[in-house]
Amino acid sequence: xxxxxxxxxxxxxxxxxxxxxxxxxxxxxxxxxxxxxxxxxxxxxxxxxxxxxxxxxxxxxxxxxxxxxxxxxxxxxxxxxxxxxxxxxxxxxxxxxxxxxxxxxxxxxxxxxxxxxxxxxxxxxxxxxxxx
Numbered sequence: 522x523x524x525x526x527x528x529x530x531x532x533x534x535x536x537x538x539x540x541x542x543x544x545x546x547x548x549x550x551x552x553x554x555x556x557x558x559x560x561x562x563x564x565x566x567x568x569x570x571x572x573x574x575x576x577x578x579x580x581x582x583x584x585x586x587x588x589x590x591x592x593x594x595x596x597x598x599x600x601x602x603x604x605x606x607x608x609x610x611x612x613x614x615x616x617x618x619x620x621x622x623x624x625x626x627x628x629x630x631x632x633x634x635x636x637x638x639x640x641x642x643x644x645x646x647x648x649x650x651x652x653x
Contacts, residue, residue: 528587530626540625545594546583549632552620553583553596558609560640563597591630594621599638610634 527539554562562582586593594617600609614632621627 526587528592528627540627542585542587545585545592545621545625545627548620548624549585549594549596549617550581550583552616553598553613553634556609556612556616558601558604559613560599560601563599563637592627593631593633594629595633595635597635597637599640600636602639602641606636610636 527541528545530538530540550562553559582597584595584597586595596613596617598609598613600606613634617632618629621629
């Protein structure tokens, strides 16, 4: 890994390819959020304010740790009420691993899924006709 925290990839003879950690965060965030059973990704205060201003933060809820010999991804998700959490977590891991392999050719050493909440359906209350 080079000193400016970019991931350098092997390339043919045309030059080198560098991938910023933010790119990995976005790919992992999108891959996690498209899994059935995932309600949303957890962000922090800053990402919440950015989204309120109208800009979507696709890397929200993802942390990437790059070391010399490993790439670790941590995702923080909220799941929908009633889903099997172990199955959803496994699907998130598989989807992130496959998306990053397909798009970047990177092999991850770890994909850690942190379930930080459960989202309940908020169905609006129905008005029932009054009994006469």
